[in-house]
Amino acid sequence: MxxxxxxxxxxxxxxxxxxxxxxxxxxxxxxxxxxxxxxxxxxxxxxxxxxxxxxxxxxxxxxxxxxxxxxxxxxxxxxxxxTTNLTSFFREEHHFPILSEHINERRTRTPINIWCSASSTGEEPYSIAMTMVELYGSFQPPVKIYASDVDTNVLAKAREGIYTTDRLEKMPQHKVRRFFKKGMGENQGKVRVRKELRDMIEFVHVNLLDESWPLNGKFDAIFCRNVMIYFDKPTQYSILKKFVPLLKEDGLMFAGHSESFLHAADLFKLRRKTVYELSDQQRKAYHK
Ligand SMILES: C[S@@+](CC[C@H](N)C(=O)[O-])C[C@H]1O[C@@H](n2cnc3c(N)ncnc32)[C@H](O)[C@@H]1O
The missing domain is CATH 1.10.155.10 (Chemotaxis receptor methyltransferase CheR, N-terminal domain)
Structure with missing residues (x-):
């Protein structure tokens, strides 16, 4: 062998x-x-x-x-x-109740903006969208999600929102029934994310390494999960620095399970396991 x-x-x-x-x-x-x-x-x-x-x-x-x-x-x-595009629905599950609680405390603000900055084939932004629909009890929550990736193939797949049913094996049945449509005929064995969820998300091509990003406005939460591991520390730092002005003063940054932003302590501080917020220094800068 x-x-x-x-x-x-x-x-x-x-x-x-x-x-x-x-x-x-x-x-x-x-x-x-x-x-x-x-x-x-x-x-x-x-x-x-x-x-x-x-x-x-x-x-x-x-x-x-x-x-x-x-x-x-x-x-x-x-x-x-x-690129390496490994992902799954509700990956690192503990982040989603934290996101839900965070947005719930700010639900009088509209619209809520969330950026998923390495969205791969879409499972992550759709998990965010499902969490928001559940929070607001509506398929039209006042939430706008931006999902981006450097890889145009995965962005196209994400935009389509079509998956093989094995991708949903770990998802509770009530969620599957609520958020997906089963494929028939030649689409047997596949599901498509409901249109209302697809409409909540705008997919954009973004290379995190670029000097400037085609996104403006402030985000209530930014997901940057399982992508920093591919970058060295100076690259990570320069990307984190560009996230700072895009986050609302009380916004949250979500990192992947093996990622840490502690080397950028002047920019972010740890709030909960792999969840960060702006450092005191950055928050003060908001009031200058
Ligand atoms: C392992 S996947 C993680 C997907 C998802 N965030 C998750 O945690 O399940 C990493 C993604 O980062 C994207 N990526 C790699 N380099 C990038 C860059 N410079 N800018 C934006 N995205 C990048 C890859 O194309 C890939 O889809």
């Missing part, structure tokens, strides 16, 4: 040198902040080799040359190939 696996890894159709891998690491780091560790070499080969075949190129060098010339469409596909 080991022998077979080793042969598959080493017998590659295209030569893939350490230098090629280093070039790719630099390109994706500079463009999207993603730090690929050396163990990802095989993953990178298998994800990009498809594109080299589709383009009918004969080497990684030619492909990388094409990217370095700045072909925008190719860049989009390159980034889409190298």
């Amino acid at each position: 080991t022998q077979i696996l080793n042969r598959n890894l080493t017998e590659r159709q295209f030569n893939f040198t350490e230098k090629d891998f280093e070039r790719i690491r630099k390109l994706i780091y500079d463009h999207a902040g993603i730090s690929l560790n050396p163990a990802k070499k095989d993953m990178v080969y298998s994800r990009l080799v498809r594109r080299i075949r589709e383009l009918g190129l004969d080497s990684f060098q030619v492909y990388l040359g094409l990217l370095e010339k700045g072909d925008a469409a190719e860049w989009e596909l390159f980034v889409n190939s190298l």
